Amino acid sequence: VAEIKLRASESQFRSLAQAMPNQVWTAAADGLLDWFNPRVYDFSGLSPGVLDGAGWTALVHPDDLAGAVERWTQSLATGELYESEFRLRRNDGIYRWHLVRAVPIKTETGEITRWVGANTDIDDQKAAVQALADVNTSLETRVAERTKELMVAEEQLRQSHKMEAIGQLTGGIAHDFNNLMTGIISAISLVRRRLETGKTQDLDKLMSAASTSAQRAAALTHRLLAFSRQQSLDVRAVDIGELIQGMRFLLNQTLGEDIQVAVECPPTLWAGMTDANQLESAVLNLVINARDAMPAGGQLSVTMANRTLSAGDVRLESEEEPGDYVEIAVTDTGEGMSEHTLAKAFDPFFTTKPIGQGTGLGLSMVYGFVQQSGGHVRIESEVGKGTRVALYLPRAVDSTIAGPVEDHGGRGARTGGTVLVVEDDPTVRLMVVTALNDWGYDMIQTSSAHEAIPVLRSNKQIDLLLTDVGLPSINGRQLAEIARQFRPGLRVLFMTGYAEKAAMRGQFLDAGMDLVTKPFTLDGLSEKIREVLKGGS
Ligand SMILES: Nc1ncnc2c1ncn2[C@@H]1O[C@H](COP(=O)(O)OP(=O)(O)OP(=O)(O)O)[C@@H](O)[C@H]1O
Ligand SMILES: [Mg+2]
Known part of the structure; x- marks a missing residue:
């Protein structure tokens, strides 16, 4: 009876397996395969018999075979479910990934009599997963490439801005120097001609013309050096309040009647570490800029204050350092600056003034001088409202303030030596x-x-x-x-x-x-x- 039952169930299983879309196979307890459904033969293109025993291994991709066999051996030894993924060769020679599973059939006493296995084609899934991984890596490399391209482009842009600035600078210097040199050279050659012919008329005038030109050339190099932060600064503790108060007369002279001037200085103002002469000329530059921005008059104030900048207050992009500073701000109610002007204001030879009225070196000199003193400059400006330029000079730690330089008079008197x-x-x-x-x-x-x-x-x-x-x-x-x-x-x-x-x-x-x-x-x-x-x- 048992024999009949077994036969019946065996033939039921076979008809079921034959109808299934999956590849199905069976193996004896010793692991040798003994039966395959038609899907296996369709797929492999091989004829019945070839795959029997260990013949199936010929279907497995050589790279995957060792793993597949090892698992199979392990399952046979332990009776555990077999599950493995490997590639099987299709009749056209193409390998496709399969999920291969097999379960043991056991007797009531737990003895393994057979194995039933099924191969499921998972190649499309695998390909999709792989494609996703590829997309990810290629996305990463593309992002990296783009970033690199952007950095190169940015660097090129910076370089071209720099070249533009240098071009502007050298062009400006060449132009100004040529004019000044022409003045000097022609004056000298005129003087020489006069001397050769024994004439003395106009000698004085020519000499002072040459010397004026030379002095202007000297002033120009001075401003350039200030801008490039290479001027030699006489840095000492300076009473800035006193220095600015001392400029009042000069300010009134410069500004004329239509501009009201206010100077505010708290009595507790710290001393600043700076070069007094350069500071004076920097403030004068700012005041002249303010005047030029108020052709119809307005208000100008020069205010001073103690400022302690914490790490949170400083603007890193302009290389500011935290610390104690003396602030000197020049504020006007003039026309203000457009964004473009504001961005370029510190560039040497950048000017919006007509030819002959501005060299465009004022702010660049102020900037260079303040930076070289260990401070920084901030500009705020609104078109139609006005401008505030603030200089921050480091507080003098050593509070001994240098007295005014004595005037020795009696020029050229010898002391000997x-x-x-x-x-x-x-x-x-x-x-x-x-x-x-x-x-x-x-x-x-x-x-x-x-x-x-x-x-x-x-x-x-x-x-x-x-x-x-x-x-x-x-x-x-x-x-x-x-x-x-x-x-x-x-x-x-x-x-x-x-x-x-x-x-x-x-x-x-x-x-x-x-x-x-x-x-x-x-x-x-x-x-x-x-x-x-x-x-x-
Ligand atoms: N207070 C201000 N209000 C409005 N615009 C200003 C002010 N200060 C400077 N600017 C703008 O910034 C530009 C550059 O100023 P900068 O002092 O460097 O040169 P400049 O005044 O044109 O010439 P220079 O000072 O050499 O005679 C000016 O031409 C002007 O457009
Ligand atoms: Mg100026």
């Missing part, structure tokens, strides 16, 4: 030496530190070392160091065209040292020499 001159530029050296001679000093002239050192080492009388800072190989500051090894306490006066690195007064100058900034006037030089020799510095 021997000056060692070190200057590599022959023209400047000639001028300095000629002037020293006129003033009655004795002098030794050299063109480099290498020439000067033997003189310093000798026992010749030297009262002052007058040296250029920007000398080749050993610079002026280093020379002074060497000089003081042989002659402690030797007076030193530096001449400098710009502040090499940090030629801020405090770090640069020791006692008995001072500096004059090129271009200097001979009167200015003479006064400095007398000051240094007298011992006050």
Whole structure:
């Protein structure tokens, strides 16, 4: 009876399996496959018999075979459900992913008699999952590529802005200098012609024309250096309130009657660390800008205040640092600035003024000077309402405020002494030496530190070392160091065209040292020499 039952169920199973859309197979207890439904033969294109036993393994993709067999062996040993994914070769040679599962058929006593397995084609699903993964990675790479492209484009834009600014700058300088040089060169050649023919008429006029042009050229380089933050600043603790109050007369003169001026300074204003002369010229620049923005008159105020900027107050994009500052704000009720003007206001040679009225160097000079002082500038402006430009200068920690520079008068009066001159530029050296001679000093002239050192080492009388800072190989500051090894306490006066690195007064100058900034006037030089020799510095 059992035998009949088994036969009946076996034939039922086979007809069921034959009707199923899946690939179905059976295996004996030892794991050798012994029957496949027609789907398997359709799929593989193989004829019955070929797949029997271990023949099926020929259908499995070589890369997947080891895994499939290992699992199968494991299931046979433990009697656990078999489940594996691998590729099977279709009749056209293409491999497709299948999910292969098999369950053991057990007797009532738990003995495994057979295995029934089914293969389900999951290739489309797999492909979809893979495609999704591909899309993700390609999306990532595309995002990365785009970002890189954008960065390159941005860099190019920055570069082209920079080139534009440099073009504007060099164009502006070339134009202004050409004009000034024309003035100087033609005046000199006219003077020479007069001298050659023994005529003296107009000599004075020509000389002062040349000197005016030269001074304007000097002022221009000065502003450029200020902008590039390379001017040599005489930074000290300055009573800013007093300085601005001292400018009142000048302000009233500059502004005329249609503009009302108010100056506000709290009595507790801190001292600021800055160069007094440069600050004065910066404020004057702002005031002139304000005046130009109020052609029909208006109100102008210069206000000062103590400001403590915390880390949250500073604007990182403009390189501001937290700390204590003295604020000097110039506010006008003028026409204001458009966004475009505001964005470009600090650019050198950017001006909205007609040719000949503005050089466009005012704000760039103010900006450079304030940055070099360790502060920053903020502008707020609204078209039709007005503009507020605020300078933030670092608070002076050392509260000793330098008194006003004494006026020595009696220009050119000699105090006597021997000056060692070190200057590599022959023209400047000639001028300095000629002037020293006129003033009655004795002098030794050299063109480099290498020439000067033997003189310093000798026992010749030297009262002052007058040296250029920007000398080749050993610079002026280093020379002074060497000089003081042989002659402690030797007076030193530096001449400098710009502040090499940090030629801020405090770090640069020791006692008995001072500096004059090129271009200097001979009167200015003479006064400095007398000051240094007298011992006050
Ligand atoms: N207070 C202000 N109100 C309105 N616009 C201003 C003000 N200050 C500056 N600007 C604008 O910024 C531009 C640049 O100013 P900047 O001082 O650098 O040059 P400038 O005044 O044109 O020439 P310069 O100062 O060299 O004579 C001005 O041309 C003007 O358009
Ligand atoms: Mg200006």
